[in-house]
Amino acid sequence: MRIYGNEPGxxxxxxxxxxxxxxxxxxxxxxxxxxxxxxxxxxLDGAALITELGAYGPGGRAHYEGQPGNPGRLHWTGDTP
Structure with missing residues (x-):
């Protein structure tokens, strides 16, 4: 499984x-x-993670937030420029 922030390879x-x-x-x-x-x-607040793969391309961010009682998973809530 890939760790966010690691470069490919x-x-x-x-x-x-x-x-x-x-x-x-x-x-x-x-x-x-x-x-x-x-x-x-x-x-719970989550993070806005920089990604080239989202709706806004390079420099865009994908938002992920936690859910109560499930600290091991952050769920995507949308993309922003």
Whole structure:
């Protein structure tokens, strides 16, 4: 599974001691995001992740947010420029 932020061709192994959340849906579906040190509220708020794969092309962002009781998954909520 690819880790968000790794360049294509880089090893995608998870780092021991880190915590990861699966990205569900949208342009980054199937990748994992390193959420080591994130609070429960930060997981719920989620992140706007830069991606060239979204609706707005290079420089666009894909928004992923958590859901209560499921800290290991961030769900896609849409793209922005």
């Amino acid at each position: 880089e090893p995608s192994a998870e780092v021991t001691g880190h915590r990861y959340a699966a990205l569900i849906g949208g342009p980054l579906d199937g990748q994992r995001l390193d959420v080591t040190g994130w609070s429960v509220q930060q997981l």
